Amino acid sequence: MLNQWFPNVDGEKMWEATIETLYMTGISVLVTFILGTVLGLLLFLTSKDNIWENKIVYTIVAAFVNVFRSIPFIILIVLLIPFTKALVGSIIGENAALPALIIGAAPFYARMVEIGLREIDKGVIEAAKAMGAKTSTIIFKVLLPESMPALISGITVTAIALVGYTAMAGVIGAGGLGNLAYLDGFQRSRNDVTIMATIIILIIVFAIQFIGDRFTTKLDKR
Secondary structure, three states, X not given: OHHHHOOOOOHHHHHHHHHHHHHHHHHHHHHHHHHHXXXXXXXXXXXOOOOOOOHXXXXXXXXXXXXXXHOOHHHHHHHOHHHHHHHHOOOOOHHHHHHXXXXXXXXXXXXXXXXXXXXXXXXXHHHHHHOOOOHHHHHXXXXXXXXXXXXXXXXXXXXXXXXXXHHHHHHOOOOHHXXXXXXXXXXXXXXXXXXXXXXXXXXXXXXXXXXXXXXXXXXXXX
């Protein structure tokens, strides 16, 4: 029956494209989570009335975050072509998409991390300070655990955005479902290929949302 509805769909090509999309999304989500958390912590800790209050550092980090999260992703890919070529050695393929995916998503996630950290009851932080806790202890024993539901919720939203980014990256040769939908689907007027690629992307998005919601609910102690 699938052959009747999707006569032009090559199962092997679709599977390879799905794996490429999952690869790009998985690697970029992992690095974005780490880098975005570091940037978010830096924004929070160097802001006014916080542990590392430093207006200069905060302004520099905030400017970096604001600039890169404001650039449309498709333009960012083009701007990063020289950097990508120097780093990866190519501007084609799934690995070539990773720098743009990470640089595009990490600042966006950093702001979500900062917002999550600001929601923590300041009394908890003050209590930790009063007990003589080191900054590292406050970060790893108070800030991160207390904000974890917000961090997981934020990375879920970011991961879904990254799936969309991979589709856009595919249009300029990064591989994945976006590339397949554009080259084999749109350019050859094979609507069934485009529809199948879209269905798989939707399944990936729903799966990410489901997993993210489960983890957020499990970690939320309220």
